[in-house]
Amino acid sequence: MPELPEVEVIARGLGATLVGRVVSDVEPVDSTRLSEAADTLVPKVLGGVVVGVRRRAKVLLVDLSDGAALAFHLKMTGRVVHGPMRPVERHDRTRFILDDGSLLCFADMRRFGYVRAFGPGELAHWDFLHRVGPEPLETDAAMLAGQVLTRAGRIKALLLDQAVVAGVGNIYADESLFRAGIHPQARGNRLGPALAERLFAHLQDVLRQAIAENGSSIRDYVNASGDAGAFQNSFAVYGRQGLPCAACGTTLASTKVAGRTSTFCPRCQQRR
DNA sequence: CGAACCACCTGACGGC
């Protein structure tokens, strides 16, 4: 489900209500394969005070006192919502009860996502954090361009590769390629520095705009308060195959790249 | 290194 903007919106929302709260209880409602076993997770977080909430790539990180942490990956359908205590619902996976009686609930219909707990100092050793590439909103567009200029793979596949650039998924890959006028099957090493830099500048724009609009809600995404985003109303290409291009009127086409549906304008996106 | 698979899961939707 969520890509960088959605996870960023969740992190900011959680930061506003969660910092200072103490984890007073953990309810592992359904830990089959998606959370680590309750007997190892609970001791690492119980009694911890939330000192901050942040995002790295598509992972949501809740920092606790003494250097402990929780990490959530929402994959396609995960949610992390903080609100008043309520009864267990169908897709609840792991529930954290806080000292003010409120509920931090991790739910995931498809059960692809996970929550992991880290004891003091353990987060720094998590191999995920060492594998993932640069943050697109904290890195110069020309530097990001350097990540693809020597790669022979399809630019769409490179954008989706978390080691190339962190946090980009199917929606924002397609939207930024449209804005840059680049065909999703273009080879990274055929773009040239100027066009590649332009692509990443557009990527930065579209990510910032999506964050400002509270993310994109297609089916499942909600922010930390349970509210939908609005950026789905601004999609130029994602999910619009067969509809006219807003720029030129040409019927939008779609193809598969890296196993993912890629929608593009055959007229506006010829650069390859 | 890159591409094409499959796998993990559940649910919604369209066709027959």
Next chain:
DNA sequence: TGCCGTCAGGTGGTTC
């Protein structure tokens, strides 16, 4: 109404 195939904001593994 119901069964079946297809598709979905993601990643990780295998094989060629």
